[in-house]
Amino acid sequence: MSAAIPSKVACLTPAAEGCYNRCVSQDAEEKAHAVAECVRWRSHPIVDDYPRSLLLVAAVIAVCAGVWISFDSALYAALAAAFLAGSLARYFAPTDFELDAQGVSVRFLGHLRRVGWGEVRRFFVAPEGVQLSPFGRPSRLESFRGTFLRFAGNRDEVVRFVEEQVAARRQAQAEAPPRLLDGEPFRPAHGGGPRVAGEPGAGHRKAADGGAGDSLP
Numbered sequence: 001m002s003a004a005i006p007s008k009v010a011c012l013t014p015a016a017e018g019c020y021n022r023c024v025s026q027d028a029e030e031k032a033h034a035v036a037e038c039v040r041w042r043s044h045p046i047v048d049d050y051p052r053s054l055l056l057v058a059a060v061i062a063v064c065a066g067v068w069i070s071f072d073s074a075l076y077a078a079l080a081a082a083f084l085a086g087s088l089a090r091y092f093a094p095t096d097f098e099l100d101a102q103g104v105s106v107r108f109l110g111h112l113r114r115v116g117w118g119e120v121r122r123f124f125v126a127p128e129g130v131q132l133s134p135f136g137r138p139s140r141l142e143s144f145r146g147t148f149l150r151f152a153g154n155r156d157e158v159v160r161f162v163e164e165q166v167a168a169r170r171q172a173q174a175e176a177p178p179r180l181l182d183g184e185p186f187r188p189a190h191g192g193g194p195r196v197a198g199e200p201g202a203g204h205r206k207a208a209d210g211g212a213g214d215s216l217p
Contacts, residue, residue, distance in 0.1 A: 037101060039161050043129075043150040044094040056091070060084050090150075097149055099161050104132065104147060115147050117169045123162060130162055 046053045063084065068077035085092065090108065098105040103116035121136045129150040133142045149158055 039099040039154075039157060040097065041152050041154055041158075042094050042096050043152045045091045045150065047094075048152055053091075056088070060088070095150065099149075099158070099165070101165065104149070106147060106149075113147070117165050120166060120169075123166060125159055130158060132162070 046056075060081070064077045064081045067080040068074060071077075093109055096105075096107040098107075103114060103119075106113045106115075115132065119134050120132045121134055123130055123132045125131075129148050131142060132147040132149065133139070134145055135142060149162070151158060
């Protein structure tokens with residue numbers, strides 16, 4: 001009678017199988033979080049919006065032809081074409097975006113611009129992208145001083161990443177300890193913690209009592 005050959009495949013008990021599934025799920029979540037730590041993409045509207053972009057190209061050609069016919073000058077037509085190309089440069093040329101834990105990087109025509117999350121006071125989602133604003137309230141200068149992240153088929157990923165980073169930055173600022181004055185030694189004030197910026201000190205008290213005192217800047 002031949003002996004039974006032990007099987008090399010071990011079956012998991014229900015409890016062990018549940019633990020294994022949880023471990024696999026946690027590993028998948030950690031990998032997904034690691035991947036989401038950096039988001040890179042390229043936006044090229046004239047390619048992404050094809051074939052609608054052909055209408056814009058046709059409109060530019062029509063305007064330049066109209067200027068040439070109206071003024072009977074190829075120079076004016078060339079100037080019109082250069083003006084339109086400059087105005088629509090972000091539509092015709094590609095832009096590279098990169099989001100990470102430190103901020104936003106935008107590369108356009110060889111020029112790199114870096115914006116930290118600490119500079120973003122507010123943001124709003126538009127149909128074509130996300131507008132990052134350095135202003136706490138709506139302002140007309142947002143289009144000039146802000147940063148626009150144009151989507152390229154990745155709307156949900158970009159919006160989720162921006163929301164997480166802005167929320168984390170606000171939470172870190174809210175939990176930050178009071179800032180000490182520059183050059184101010186650590187000493188208790190009013191029987192409590194250290195003196196913080198904007199707190200009246202001994203100089204203010206002397207001035208209130210009629211003394212000379214020293215005023216904080």
